[in-house]
Amino acid sequence: MPAELKDKLGIAVSTQAYRDYRNLLDSDRWQRLESMGARPQRLLFASTSTKDPSAPDTLYVEALAAPNTVNTMPDKTLLAFGDHGKVSGVLPPNGGDCEETLAAFEKAGISVSDLAAQLQKEGAASFVKSWEDLLQSIETKSKALG
Known part of the structure; x- marks a missing residue:
């Protein structure tokens, strides 16, 4: 640019x-x-x-x-x-x-619109990964306590 x-x-x-x-x-x-x-x-x-x-x-x-x-x-x-x-x-x-x-x-x-679409897709994937990591952490700690 x-x-x-x-x-x-x-x-x-x-x-x-x-x-x-x-x-x-x-x-x-x-x-x-x-x-x-x-x-x-x-x-x-x-x-x-x-x-x-x-x-x-x-x-x-x-x-x-x-x-x-x-x-x-x-x-x-x-x-x-x-x-x-x-x-x-x-x-x-x-x-x-x-x-x-x-x-x-x-x-x-x-292309600002193409870039925005790409960033939204990457951002959503990042949030999904964080959510999955959180669920995995909860499962691991639950097993350790159980």
Whole structure:
């Protein structure tokens, strides 16, 4: 990928998701539900550690700060942010330049939708493996106690 796009895809997709989330909360439909007592679910940014060792270790924590969101991260990332992280702003409710950034990836020959499908498949497989590992651990401990 072109150097100017390095470490920008996850942030652009997250910004797009936050824009869509804010649009939903601003919609007439949601406003009616809220007036009847409904509460919004917070948008989750999950496991936002930096995978690229050449990128700042607080890259995603700093970039994805936004009201009404939850950001989960490994302890190492949390400690790094506590040590030297800085939030200079929050995600723009209108999405900022996320569409232009995503278009630049497409122009560079990277299919964002194909990549998303691949990552969803890999993520689901990872969760299944974790679940199977948990069940195996429970079975092993049950046998040891039984």
